[in-house]
Amino acid sequence: MGTVHSGGPDLRAVAQNLGFLAPVQELDKEFGQSDAPGKFTQSVLDVSRMEPRPIRPDWILEGAPDARCINLSMNTRGWASTDHWSCTKGKFRWHFHWDETVLFLEGEVRITDETGKVYLGQPGVSLFFPAGTSSVWDVPAYIRKIAFNHRPVPRYAHLADRIVNKLRRMTGLVPAAKGGLG
Secondary structure, eight states: OOOEETTEEOHHHHHHHTTOSOOOHHHHHHTTOOSSOOSSOOOOOOGGGOEEOOOOGGGEEESOOOEEEEEEEEOTTSSEEEEEEEEEEEEEEEEOSSEEEEEEEEEOEEEEOTTSOEEEEOTTOEEEEOTTOEEEEEEEEEEEEEEEEEOOOOHHHHHHHHHHHHHHHHHTSSOOOOSTTO
16 A cells, blocks of 8 residues: 555555545646655645535534545654645534644634634634644634644653654764754
């Protein structure tokens, strides 16, 4: 199905085989790119490729919201993903199991957090929803967003990661960061 990395399947290849990642062959041809496999995931925002992803019935408060989604990327260990999501008119409660940062692309939504504070989601607005929180989404007509999802890493894993990175730097396997992005 895909290449094996760190004892598991290449989730990007699995997602492509299942049809969750939008094909970019047309874009590749436009830019003269080869069919050779690359290191990066490239996706195109294509509303027509989005598939039904119904909101749980017990979460719906009003109306009959129709949610649709397509996965754009997923890291090889399943700790992060990017989704293109849309929803029609309705009101529902949403429970965040992952940290999620969204960037709204189209439409409007009023989001009420657990304290009663209301946030307006509209094109160009970004919101962060921590894992373990809930909110009420009131979509007057339509909303479309990109969701950047990240599964929170347990504290012990952060410590182990810091130790491994320190050892790699000390042994010269990874050069010390010199600032900036890389």
